[in-house]
Amino acid sequence: MKIKNKIKIHTRRETLQYFGNIAVSTSLYNIINYKIALAREVPSKKIIKEGIKKINGDVYINKNLLNPKNDLNQKIPINSIIKTGSLSSFLFVIDKDAFLLRENTTIKLNHHKKKKRIVGFEIYNGGILSVFSNKERRLRTPSALIGIKGTAVYLEVDIEKSYICTCYGTSLIQLKKDLNTKEIVKTNHHDEPRYIYSDKNIIEQAPIINHTDLELIMLEELVLRVPPFLDSKGTKKRKLYL
Numbered sequence: 638m639k640i641k642n643k644i645k646i647h648t649r650r651e652t653l654q655y656f657g658n659i660a661v662s663t664s665l666y667n668i669i670n671y672k673i674a675l676a677r678e679v680p681s682k683k684i685i686k687e688g689i690k691k692i693n694g695d696v697y698i699n700k701n702l703l704n705p706k707n708d709l710n711q712k713i714p715i716n717s718i719i720k721t722g723s724l725s726s727f728l729f730v731i732d733k734d735a736f737l738l739r740e741n742t743t744i745k746l747n748h749h750k751k752k753k754r755i756v757g758f759e760i761y762n763g764g765i766l767s768v769f770s771n772k773e774r775r776l777r778t779p780s781a782l783i784g785i786k787g788t789a790v791y792l793e794v795d796i797e798k799s800y801i802c803t804c805y806g807t808s809l810i811q812l813k814k815d816l817n818t819k820e821i822v823k824t825n826h827h828d829e830p831r832y833i834y835s836d837k838n839i840i841e842q843a844p845i846i847n848h849t850d851l852e853l854i855m856l857e858e859l860v861l862r863v864p865p866f867l868d869s870k871g872t873k874k875r876k877l878y879l
Contacts, residue, residue, distance in 0.1 A: 721763065800843060
């Protein structure tokens, strides 16, 4: 399929409607028709709308099952534990950060004790794709600590290892068991994914898995930004990962 350099401009509502049926299987994204995707120049008068944007399947916040209709646009309580079930996903915005949880994922949000603003999260299992404003955040997996600022990151965790893709921006990756084993990763476009194994004190190169540029465009649009692999008018600057 031929990919055009100019991407059709869509309204915020159209983008959310299109991505409203996000499935947890990445195979779905391989059949997305590229011509309907996405990014646009963000009007300066728009404001970021925090809260829950989409609930697919079973999603729990602090053990309470969410209602896909009644709980939309509700803000996420501070320091919440969020869990998704099988064949489920969850899309939400906090401050100027946006998050997409995969199925069978559990995370705990971490907020500043006094200022009550989000400072990061810990993921225990599953996968999460996130885009962040230009503020420092601290992310945790069972085997790694990740310090970031103004980046996009995909994390995926299983029993054996943690997967970390700094989709663009800079991150500091450290082993939990040995903080002296660390690496600064600087990327423009998914250049340096990493595996961190639970039983090894090493950081290894990894392939690009289970996340797409279409999702990143959608997440950035929710917080009125355009990812760096597009210009402000939605024109792609490099090949996209679909």
